Amino acid sequence: MLALARALLNEAAPAWWQDARRRSLLEMAVALHDFGKATMFFQEALQGERRKDAFTRHARLSALFFLHRATAWLGEEAEGHWLPLLFAYLAVLRHHTSLKNVADELHPPDEAEREVLEAQIQAIPADKTNAYLAALDLPEEIQAVLTFSPEAFQSWLGDEASTLFRTWRRRWRGWKRETQDAEGYWAFLTGFSALLDADKLEAGAKGYLPSRGDVPSDAVDCYKARVFGPPSVEGLNAMREQAYREVLAGLRSPDHHLYTITLPTGMGKTLTGMATALKLRDLVREKTGQAPRIIYALPFLSIIDQNADILEQVLAVALGLTEGEAPSASSPDPCDPEDRGKGLVENRLLIKHHHLADVQYRVQNKDADKIEEAVRELDYAASRLLTEGWHSEIVVTTFVQLFNTLLAWRNAAARRVNKLHHAILLLDEVQALPAVYWPLVRNLLTEAAERLGAYVILMTATQPYLLEDAHELVPNPHAYFSVLDRLDVHIHLERRTLEDFVADFVPERGKSYLFMVNSIAAAQELHSLLEDALDEDVAFLSTGVTPKERLERIRALKAGRYRFAVSTQLLEAGVDVDFDVIYRDLAPLDSLVQAAGRCNRNLRAGRRGQFHIVHWIDDKDCSYAHRIYDPVLLARTQTHLEGHTHLREPEFLDLLRDYFLDVWETGIPWDVADALWEAVCTLRFDGEKDKACVLKAKEAPGAYLSQFCLIEQQPYKWDVFVQVDERAVAVWNEAKAILRALRRDHDVWKARERFARIKPCFYQYVVSVALKPETAPHWDDDLRIYVVQQDVRDVYYDSVTGFKREQEAGGVFL
Template sequence: MLHPSNLYSHPDKLLEDHLLNVSNLILKFISEKPSNIQKELKEIAVIIGLSHDLGKATNYFQEYLLNKDIKQNKHSSHSFLSAICAFNLSKEIKYSDTSIIEPHLFPLAAFLSVKRHHGDLRDVSFEIIFEDEDEQNLKDQIENINYNNFSIVIEKLFGVSEKINKEKLLEWINNFSSEIKSYRKEIRHLNKNIKIFLIINFLFSLLLDADKSDVVIKDSGVFKRKQLFTSGWVDSYKSKTTFDLSDINEIREKAYQEAIKNITRNIASNKKIYSLNLPTGIGKTLIAFSYALKLKEKLKKDNLRIIYALPYLSVIDQNSNIFESIIKSNGIPASSDILIKHHHLSEIYYKKDDFEFETDEAKILVEGWNAEIIITTFMQLFYTLISNKNRSIRKFHRISNSIVILDEIQSIPTKYWNILRIILAEISDMLNVYIILSTATEPLIFGKDEALNIVDKTFYFNKLNRISLFPLLDKSMTLAELSDYFFDITNDINSKIINENTYLFIFNTISSAKEFYYLLIEKYKIQFITYLSTHLTPAERLKRIAYIKKGKYKLVVSTQLVEAGVDIDFDVVVRDFAPLDSINQSSGRCNRNGKNKGNVYIVNLVDEQGKLYSSYVYDIVLLNITQNILINKKEIKESEFLDLTNTYYNEIKNKKLQDNSISEAIYKLRYDSIDHDKISISDFKLIENDYPKIDVFVETDEKARSIWKKYNDIKNIENKFERKEKFDSMKADFYNYVISIPNNIENSPPMVGELGYIGKSILKDYYDIKTGFITKNVKSAIIW
C-alpha cells in the first residue's frame, strides 16, 4: 500500500485525495446526464478532475500553502501547469469521428477549463498565447517538484507512477508552443457553431462544482438524489382545494385537462420545446408545474430536474409558496433536496432528512442547484447559459436532463431573441432539456414548427370577455388631468366608478407614481389607498401586497413591479402608455376571476416639460409599433388580444431589432476582452442599468435595528471567510431592508463604507413611511 505523498491541495487535504474526490464527484454528476453526453465527455471530464491541481505539487506552492506570510506569485501559481497536464492527457483519449465537436478541440476545452478554474473565462484567443516568460516559469516549476512525492500522487491517480514524470512534463512544455499555435487561426475562423462554447462551459461547470463541493461538503452522500413519484401531486392538491363554481374556473379546468391529456402525444412528437400560451389568470403556473411533474414521471429513466424561472423577484416567494403547498399536501416534506429557491437575495439555508447544513455547505448546495425542483430568476438562469463568470457557470451542468419552465418569457429584451432561440434549441437537443414557454403574450422567438402548443390557445383567448381595453391616446395628459379625468365627480362617469370600483394605477416612473399618489390624497382626499415601488423596502412591499390581496385598499398606485405574475385583482386598471406586451400584462391585474366586467384604460402621460414618461423607460420603436396598433381603436375586447399581440410581434420581427454581437462573441469564444471595441460574452445584460446606484439600508423598525446591529458585529470579524459565512446566514433578512437609489441625488444618505445607512433617528429626513425614499433634485431625467 502506498504511503501518503505529503503533498497537499489544501491545508488539511492531501493532493491525491482531493484529485480523486473531485474526479469521483465528476463521475457522479456526469452519470446523471444523457447517454450521449456520458459517452462523449465522461473520460475527458475525469481527466480534467484528476489533473486540475497537479501544479500544486511544486515546492513553491507547498511552501505558500503552509506559510501564511508568503504571498501568491507566478512560481506558486498552479493552474497553467495543471492545464498543460490536462491538455496532454486529454490528447490520449480516442474520440469518435462523429463527436459533438471536432476531436482536436477537446484538449483545448480541457486546457481552458483547468487554466481558468480559479477565475472567470476570458477571450480564448488571449488564453492560447504562450510567451517565453510562461515557458520559463513552467520549467522553473518542473525543476521545483519533489518527484518521489509526486510519483506517489501519479500512481494513486493513474495506477502507474511513470504516467507523468519530469521528462514527460518537460517534453509537454517544449512542444506546447507549436501545438497551441495551431489553434490560433482556427479560433479566428470559428463561425456559427455554438457547440464548442457549450462543451467548454459544460466541462468547466463540472470541474467547478466538483472542486468547490469537495472542499466544503463533508459528506458527498448529500448528492444522492431522490426518486419521486410526482405525477399526481397537483391533482391531489386541487382535490383538497375548494374552487368556486364559475365560468372562469371551468375554463381554467378545461385548459388544465387539455394540457395534461396532450403530454403523451407531445412526447411522441420528439419535440422538446413547448408553448403554453394562455390569457392571464387562467392558471398557467399550476398547468405548467403539473405538466412538468407528469413529464418528469413519464420520462423517469432520465430523472429530470424541474427548473422554474421567472423574471421578477416579487413573484418568486408567491410561486414558491404555491409549490411548497402542493408538495406538502401530498404528505412530502418540502426539504431542500426537493425544492429550493435561488436568487441573489435568497436565504442561504439547506435541510435534508432533518439535517440542517452549516452555512458554507448550504451555500454550495443552494448555488449549485442541488434539488429536484429549483425556483429561480431569469438572471440566474440566463447568466448560467451566457456568461464568463465562474460563479454563474458552475451550475451549468445541472441544466442538462431538466425541464425548464420559462414563465413570462416576453420580458426577455427583443434584441436577445435570436441568441436565446439558438441556445435553447441547442441545449434542448444536446443536453436533453425540455423547455416550456409560459406566457399570455408569446413573442416570436421560435417559429411555428419549432415550438409545440400545449393547448389550443385560440380557443381560450376567444372564449374570454372579462375586460375591455380603452386606448385614450388621441392626446397626452398631465398627472393633474389624469386625476381629474377619473376623480372629479362633476365628470359623469366618475360618481359611480368612485363609489363601487377598486383601482390600480400603473406608472412608468417612480417620480410620476409618487406625485400622483400625493395628488389623490391632497386634492381628492382619497382614503383606503396605498403605494408600491422599489423606493419602499422589500419587507414593506410584501406586507402591502398581502394587504392588497385581502382587499384592504380601494386604490393602489404603483410602478410596473405589479405588472406580471403578482396575483392581485382590480375592477379598473389605468396604465401609462407602454409597449403592447406590457399593456397586456397590466390588463391581467383586472377582473382576473371574471366576476364583473373590468375596464383597462391606456393613457399618454407627460411630465412638466411635455415629455412622455414612457420615453424615459421603453424603446421608441416598440412604443411606435404599439401606438400604430392602438391609435384608431376606441374599445378592444379581451378576445381580440391574441390577434393584436400577433400583429405586434410580427411588426417587431420585421423591424429586425436583433443584436447579433453577443452571438458573434459566443461563436468566437470571446468570453471577456481587453479590447473594449469588441463586444464579449461578459457584455450580455438582461437589464440595462442606465445610471449608477447605491444600496441603502433603511432602519424602519425594531427588527431592522436588530439586523443592522448584527451586521455591524459581523463586519468586525477579522477572518474574511468567517465574516462572509456569517453574513450569508443573514443575507435574506438584511436585504429585506435595502433599497437602491441613484448616486446622483442631493438627498444622499450617510454612507457606511459603500453602503448607505438611514438610521431610525434620521428616518424622517430620508424616508417617507408612505412612499419610501425621499428624492430631491434628481440630476438626470431617468425613471425617477
C-alpha cells in the same frame, strides 16, 4: 474527485463527450487539475508559511502538465483530437477563474512565465508525486505515460509546447471560419462544468452530496384535491380546471423538446406549468430511465418567492409531510428567525436560488420523532455549494441566473451548466425578456434542446413567438381568450398632464382603482394629487419603497383594505391582485396586456372590468413613457392602437399577434443578438476584461459573452439602507457586529456565513435610487452602502411614498 466527475458526466455528458478518446481526455484533465498544488510553494502557502504569489498559482502548471502527458498518450492521434485536447486544457487552466476569449489562450508561456514554471517544476517532489499519479483511477494505457520527470517536462515546455500552441492557433482560426452552430460551445462548457462541480463538491460538500430524489408526478393533483376540494363546475375555477386537464392531456410523449402554454392571466399557470413539467419528467424517465431536473425560471424576485412557496406546499402535501389542514399560503418572513428552516421538504427535491435567497439546504433527519423535525439544515459551506450548484430535482430561480448559466463566462455560473443536460426548462412570463435579446434567446433555447437534450416550456398570456417549432399544449388558446371576456379597453392616446387627469377623475361608488405609471417621480406626483382629491387612503407601490413595506402593501391590496392604489410596473405581471378599474400609462403593447390582467382578474359575477390606456405627460410636455421605453416599440404600439377607442378583452388580445410579428420584423436591433450569438459559437468569453454591457456599446459586433446583461446596470443608482423600523435598526447593528468580529477574528468564512443568515432580511430594507452627491444620506465605510439612519429618516424617506424625490438625481427611475 474523479469519481464525482464521472458520476456527473454519466448523468449529464452530451454525445460529444461520449466518444471514448474524448471522455478519457476529460477524465485525465480532471485527475490532473490540481497537479500544480504539489509544489513546495503552494504547500507552504497552504500552511500559512508563505504569502500567495505567482509561484503559488497552480492552474497553468497543472494544465501544461496535462498537455505534456496527454500528447504523449495520444501520440500521432493528437492532431486528430486537437479540439477535445484544447477543451480539456482550458478546463484545467480556468477552473479557478472566469473564462477568457479562447483565441487569447493559445499562446505558450513567455520568458517571464517560463522562469516561474521552471522554479515550480523544480519545487515538486518527484517520488511523492509519481506515487500519487500511480494511484489515480485511470485506464492502464494512460497510467503507462502518467509519470512526472522534471527534466522531461521542462524539455517539453522548451521544445514541443510552442509547436502545439502554434498548431492550435492555426486550427482555431479555421474552426471559427467553418463553425455555424454552438456544438463546440456546449461541448466545452459541459466538460468544464463537470470538472468545476466535482471540484467544489469534493472541497466543501462531499459527505453531503444528495442522491437523486423522487417527486410524485401527481403532486399537483394531490395538492389541488387537498386545498381546493372537488373541481368546480362553473365560473373561472371551472375554466382553470378545464385548461389544466387539456394541457396535461395534450402531453402524451416526450418526443417534442419545445413547448408553449398560452393562457390568459388568472388561469392558474403556476400549478398547470408545474404539473406539466412533472408529467413530462415522468414520460422522459419511462423512455430513458433517467428523470430530468426541472428548472423553473421567472423574471421577478417577488413572484419567485411567491411561487417557490406554493411549490413547497405542493410537495409537502403530496409527500404527506403535513398534518391536518394544508400549509398556509403566506410566505415566510425573512426577518423573523422563527420562520427560518420551517420548511418540511428536503432541498434535494426543491431549492430556491437567487442572489437574495436564504442560503440553507435541508436534508432528511432520520432520527426525527416529529414531522416538524423531519429535516435538518446543513452547515453554511455545504448549503451554499449545493444550492448554487442546483443540486435539486426542482430549482426555482431567476431569468438572470438561468441566462447567466446558458451564457456562462463566470466560474460560478459555468459550474451549473451540467444541470441543463436533459433538464426541463420552465420559463414563466417570458414576455418580460427584453425584445433586443429575443433572437439570442431563440437560438439558445433551440440549441439547448438539440445539443443538450433539454426540454423547454414557455408560459405566458402574451407569447412573443420565441420558439418557432414549439408544440402548443393548449389545444385552442384563442377559445380561452375569447370566452374569458372580463373587461373593456378604453384607449385615450391624447397627451394629458396628471393634474388635468385628476381634475376630471370621478370614481364610481363601490369600485376599486389602480393607476399604473412609468416612473416613481410620476407615481409620487399622481399619489399626492389623488390624496388631495379623494377622501380615502391611496396605497403606493414602487421600488423607492422598501421591499418589506411593498410586500405588506401587496398583501393589504389582496385583502381589499385599499380602494385606490398607485403603482409603477411592479404589479404588471405575476402578482395576484384584482381591481375593477385600471388606468395604465402608455407602454409597449405586451406590457399593456399584462397590466390588463390585474383588471377583473377573478371574473367576478355581474361585473366587467374597465381598462383605460392613457398617455400622461409632465409639465414640460415630455411623455413619461418615452423616458422609459424603447421609442420603436412605443411607435409600433401606437400604430396598432390607432383607430380604436374601445375594445373588448378578446379584441385587445388579438392585437398582440400582429404586434409581435411587427416587432420581430422591424423592431429588434439584430446586431446585438447576432454579435452575442457569434460570441457563443466562437467561444468569445473574455470574462477578465471590464467592458460595458453590449446594450451600451457603440458597436455590437465583436461583443463578448461577459457583455451580456439581462438587467442593464444603471451606474447612477445607489443602494440605500433605510432604517424604517426597530427591526431594520437591529439588522443593521447585526451587520456592523459581524464586521467588527471579522476585524477581530480574521475569520472571513465565519463572517460570510453570519451575513448570509441575515442577508435576506437586510435587503428587505434596501432601495436602489439615484442620488445627488450634495444631498445623499450618510455613507457607511464599513458596509459600503448609504444608510438613512432612524433619526433623519423623515428627511429622506416618506412613510407612504418612499425615498423622497428632492433627494434624487434626476427624479426618473422605476
